[in-house]
Amino acid sequence: MGILVLLLAAAWATHHATVALDADAEAASRLKVVWISLFLVFLLQTFMYHLERTPRLTDRVARQLSALHVSVLMPVYNEDPGYLKLGLESFLRQTRLPNSVHIVDDGSTSGDYADVKAWWEREARHAGIATTWRRVPNGGKRHAQAHGVRVSPEADIYITCDSDSCFAPQAIEQVLLPFARPRVQSVAGIVIATNNRANWLVRVTDLWFVVCQLVDRSGQSAVGAVMVNSGPLAAYRANVIRDNLDSYLNETFMGRTVMFSDDSLLTLYAQQRGLTVQQPQAICFTAMPEKWSHFTRMYLRWMRGSTIRSVWRMRYLSPARPAYWLHAVRWLQMVLTQMVVLWLLVVEPVAYGKMPPNSMLIIPFLIGYAQGLRYLGIIRSDERIRSRALTWLTMPLAIVLAWTVLRFLRWYGIFTCARTGWGTRQNGAEVTLDGGSPSSPAPQPAPPQYVPTYDPWNDPWNESPLAAQGEEPK
Template sequence: MTTPPLAARVHRSGTVLAAAITLVAAAVWAAHHGVQAASYGDETGTRLAAVWAITFLILLSQTIMYHCERARRVSPRSRRQLDTLHVAVLLPVYNEDDGYLRLGLASFLAQTRKPDSVHVVDDGSTSGDYAQVRAWWERAAAEAGIATTWQRTPNQGKRHAQAAGVHASPTADVFITVDSDSCLAPNAIEEILLPFARARVQSVAGIVLATNHRANLLTRVTDLWFTTGQLTDRSALSAMGAVLVNSGPLAAYRAGVVRDNLDSYLNETFLGRPVRFSDDSLLTLYALLRGRTVQQPSAMVFTALPEKPSHFGRMYMRWMRGSTIRSIWRMRYLPLTGWAYWAHLLRWFQVALSAAVLGWLLAVEPFVYGRTPPASFLVVPFLIGWAQGLRYLGVIRSDERMRHRAVTWLLMPLAVIGSWTVLRVMRWYGAATCARTGWGTRQNGAEVSLAAAEAPAGSRVVLSDDDTLQIPLVKLLDPETETTLQIAVPVR
């Protein structure tokens, strides 16, 4: 028995909103109790109370905003108009694992709304030439009616690989950017196109989940942290049409956003050095300058997360350096009349405020004034983390029971401690070293593999003797019969 490929959806519930507000209220109470219980004196206590009031006002506002986000739905007439658009997928490849690449390409064939064209560009990979994958894909795409090109270019970086795909698709109306380890949910393309029914929408972000989220503790916590961030911070921005950063594994842009800015996209420099990362945030900035940028929470994609701390560290450092450069461009180019500009400033205000309060409570008060913060202060970040993490529990995956996701949700203290310590240090170090504009990962081959011996249970790719691709994406549990089902996508 076979089932549709790996899928997920976001479940909306008033219970989740009520629980989130309750936990936020509990955090407010704990902070207030901490200020009153501490022997800080009236002046310091008043200042701390004001700081906590501002912090929780921002938090409560964000909570309400991200619950206001809704997946876009359209009329039958608008859907017919969207069906006429030429949708081109841009897929750059560099030193990717064959298994993940096959997995992603097979997911294009299983789409409810197939792309009109797919443009694969091998950016001078040094770990192989993907000859078998290419032969299979070109044959399978032709049988599915998907126009495709496959180029191999000298290594110049992801942006140049994408540009080669843009040049190969001069009639495209929408470009969908994916990574070489992206595995789209069956309705991902259909769903990510729906917001374009509104003329002002210039880009759409998808929701990124982990394919290998159960590989180890690092991938579990990273999946929890990353998914929660998309469904809180980015969802709040989406409600205002001001998403600041799309994700590489799945995003869609009106073709003009990419074509009209291609020259500056390929030749961005910072302090005289070419910038090779932060490509998704730059495309999002171009889109923001033309109109609204939103997220479609019903468009899901699965990707491989780093399984080793060293790999995660290089990835996160690249993100932080890119974030610093992009912040400078946003301050320079975003109009003051748009919500995106002020949302960007508010984010930096929150970062600076939290760093200042943390430093004051943990360093100044104990060592200068000899006063130790009350234990109730330690409760606050975890209550906030669990409140926001309820959004993670709102994601229903076809390959995982809710109780298993609840176990991951309980790991939120690890994500909070990591973000307040290691990631905070890395953020500021990344900002200080943002002139280092190299990519930093996958230089010596794929760092995450989908080999049968290493992949999560049920996640492997096997090419049978009759050259039929069998892809057991995941093991599913039938909620009615309690039996285990395996996904298989056969492609001749």
């Protein structure tokens, strides 16, 4: 369905461009190369993300992966105790339990989590999961992860997560599957919002974030060139982290210590050794910002980190790797898009007295709706399909946000990339699980599946969240 809509939208855009250029010879010579380049990039992206395939779990692969020692690294800093406990509980529900879990409290100022710690150590012992829980002076997320690495020399795979991560029951089993291929060095999971019904900002953020993963990152994964893993759920071969630990802890940019963009740096280390892929069946819930101030600080941190990482990719990635060229194409696409926007909205009206045609303003929304169908491919048993369809209908809002405010924040982040501080949670947790938003109760995460034939009746964890909300299946 998505392919069909995309083809129709592309055909209409091509027809309109052809008619417009035939009617105006001067316009034909001004932006012809830009239009053709953007159209080809769009077609390439569409083709690539439909090539992503999920590996199959065979008996041989299962035996191979079960022999791996899997260690989970969870740094904690000023986290809401409710989200922290929810995430730890999700480790106990895994179809493939981790061998060890290492929690490092990075000098939190909002509490010591004594109750959660006592509960977790007791439950982990009963489940047969080796665990450590350390409180260290505040040194940043990377140093907290390093403490976990140093106490787990036996690990074959490290899974990194955030303190508000909540794994779906098959997340660990699924994120390990691609490692059956020796060349795979890192695997990204799919991240969706735990609090997706808190307010409209969270809905739009969830839609935008999920579509980016299932469009941009799926296309990169098809050629083994995922450029950025997500912090809430990512897996790495242990030596990728161990061999680069000193560089990881001491990264500087323009003479300043870099405190963010840790996931993209680990992904870059993995890219230098082999393939970096995404596993769309490995799903993790995370708490999205519920306030605009929190969202803008998070987005600026991402854009500043993306800029720094772009410099390192150009410097350290080999041109023989697909990731190098995908990164170059992304920058080309961004620059061309800015040119088109400025030309249509500024140059054409001012210099030539011509306003952009209305139909050209409709095309981005058609493409957005078509790509947004990927969002509906993730079925949540704690949410009715009409609620997800309602979120999908907000795509025009997401596109307007991306074309206006986020475009400004992107360039502001690029020009202020030397500001390398973290910027959030300095005064405690900004999103809470209990009573976080009065508009809707915090949903209890349930295991989504990125498959169109998902059957909630065969889901062993489906009963609890539905029963908790009084929504037993009918």
